[in-house]
Amino acid sequence: MKISTLAMILSLAGLLAGCRSKTPSSPVNFYPESNTVQDWVKSSDTRTFEASHLWEYIDGDAEKYIQAGVVKTLTSDYRFHDKVDATADVYVMAKPEGAKKLYDSEMPADSKSVEVGEAGRIAKGSLTLHQGVYFVRLVSYEDSPEMTKALTDLAGAISSRLSKSGAGK
Secondary structure (H helix, E strand, C coil): CCHHHHHHHHHHHHHHHHHHCCCCCCCCCCCCCCCCCCCEEECCCCEEEEHHHHHHCCCCCHHHHHHHCEEEEEEEEEEECCCEEEEEEEEEECCHHHHHHHHHHCCCCCCEEECCCCEEEEECCEEEEEECCEEEEEEECCCCHHHHHHHHHHHHHHHHHHHHHCCCC
């Protein structure tokens, strides 16, 4: 068999494998750039943690995510009005059921529903949502009505980017 024919066969096999995957095969930027969501500035580079290294980011709680089927976690920091810090985490799961399982496991009694993703809720400066294979958590270090709206706006922008990724249905 010629080398070029073998290379073509291997390329097609890789393409077919990528088409069957439920998670994005190429990097997708889930995070809006600075000031694309009113008053939010992206204050860090996005960091990525594969499942085998998730303990480096959430030491002590990583096993819960691994058992739910996390593939990787992306995290980025934001600053609102140049005074309130927030962190946005996107957990990419192997299956949508894993994202919903994580979402269901974190239901504070005082949470309120927000219209973002397939389901979202906010409580005390923390917003969670699930959408397809994604579980998203945003945490601000201030709890106020202004932050509730601001976090919901940021979550909406992230949710829109998740929809455009084409994964997770």
